[in-house]
Amino acid sequence: MFIETLIINLINIILGIIEFFIGLRIILKLAAANPATPFVSWVYETSRALIWPFQGMFPPPTLTGGSIVEFNALIALLAYAFL
Numbered sequence: 154m155f156i157e158t159l160i161i162n163l164i165n166i167i168l169g170i171i172e173f174f175i176g177l178r179i180i181l182k183l184a185a186a187n188p189a190t191p192f193v194s195w196v197y198e199t200s201r202a203l204i205w206p207f208q209g210m211f212p213p214p215t216l217t218g219g220s221i222v223e224f225n226a227l228i229a230l231l232a233y234a235f236l
Contacts, residue, residue: 168234172233178197179226179227179230181196182221204223207228207232213225
């Protein structure tokens with residue numbers, strides 16, 4: 154019983170971290186954050202592997218001011234949430 158609870162909690166923590174990075178990526182893209190900044194670059198590189206299976210599903214529309222709505226990341230966020 155204890156091992157099952159521990160495994161479930163570990164999976165929830167890992168999925169929570171994955172969702173955090175994808176959500177942060179979505180927010181930074183919407184805010185048109187400078188990708189040359191070390192933190193923003195690190196977030197993009199870290200989350201790139203997480204959204205890789207969903208790349209190319211939809212073209213990312215660019216809004217005024219350079220903001221990008223990344224539908225691929227939104228789909229990935231929903232997929233990991235359902236997982």
